[in-house]
Amino acid sequence: MGAVKRILHIDMDAFFAAIEQHRHPELRGRPVIVGGSGDPQERGVVSTASYEARKFAIHSAMPLRTAFHLCPGGTFLPVDYPVYVRVSKKVKALLSEFSPVMEDVGIDEAYLDISHLKDPDEAVGQRLKERVRKATGLTASVGIGPNKLLAKMASDLQKPDGLTILGAADVPARLGPLPVRRLPGVGPRTEAHLADLGVQTIGELAALSLSDLIGNFGMAHGCWLHQAARGIDHRPLITRWEPKSLGREVTFQRDIFDLGVLARVLTGLAGEVAARLRDEGVRGRTVTVKLRYADFETHTHALTLGQETDRSDELRRAALQCLARFPLHKKVRLIGVRVTALQKKGETPCPPGP
DNA sequence: TCTGGGGTCCTATAGCCT
């Protein structure tokens, strides 16, 4: 019998907006929207809305122009990544003092395995929040549970500045009534599909059979839904991992119908990706070009090279070959390159043949 | 007026080989 684990999930509250309000005190208590170039007339989406802005129904991923219509008096700011990364590193360093077993989840979230700590969950959570607040002036929401799923669901239950502890026994009462969309892994498509099956809540999802779920959502997703609805999650914490792909893409301010422009932009992107590959000390073998047309239809073409590369000229040549395979019958709004099948420099790419 | 950019993982399909 393995002892029950204690996993903590921490989620910084409205991270980007909170940092801006902290460095610009005059913005505190006001609706702040961080996203894109900061110009709400340009193409871009909301990265983070402060809690004051959320009262206007503004949320992440909403087009900036829509957000501006909902709240013309709000303060719109560009994303200042380097600053947010600096704050994030400070927080992560502090977290790693609580436990050596930490999983980074993007810039503003992390899981910690706190099984080894003697103090009760409540005390650990409070201490962690207090240290984060002292070090950064920012608040965070913390959830603690027996696995990653319940820890994350817990941190989501009370926001901002919450601390929630969720045991396996609490699942039917506390998660059962929630809409399925609150489960990680349930996006708009799965939500709609479940609604077609007459399922709205996590409790109703838990009543579906495994075979029904597999039939509707495939093996991997079906199994996940079946377990998640019951609060079961055996995923380990991933304490380090290497990148699987690396890419760059841009959305044009105005749609483009000019192959020359597309080729020039793609060449630039390929150069940037090559530089990042060299920075990371990796090379890649498969080059994928993505095009999104004005009507939002998105297509990709890929080319696998004879061997891994991190050279701009090789990447550019492959990318342009991919570009040539797209029909240019419609205007283009986005173009991107991504390199996959990455290999650390100096490591053997493939095992020798038989 | 719409709808970013960085990723991950999964699935389906086609071609090739045994």
Added chain:
DNA sequence: TCTGAGGCTATAGGACCC
């Protein structure tokens, strides 16, 4: 020689996450 079953790889697309 023909046919079919699997396995493997490359490719394309889709859903989801922060």
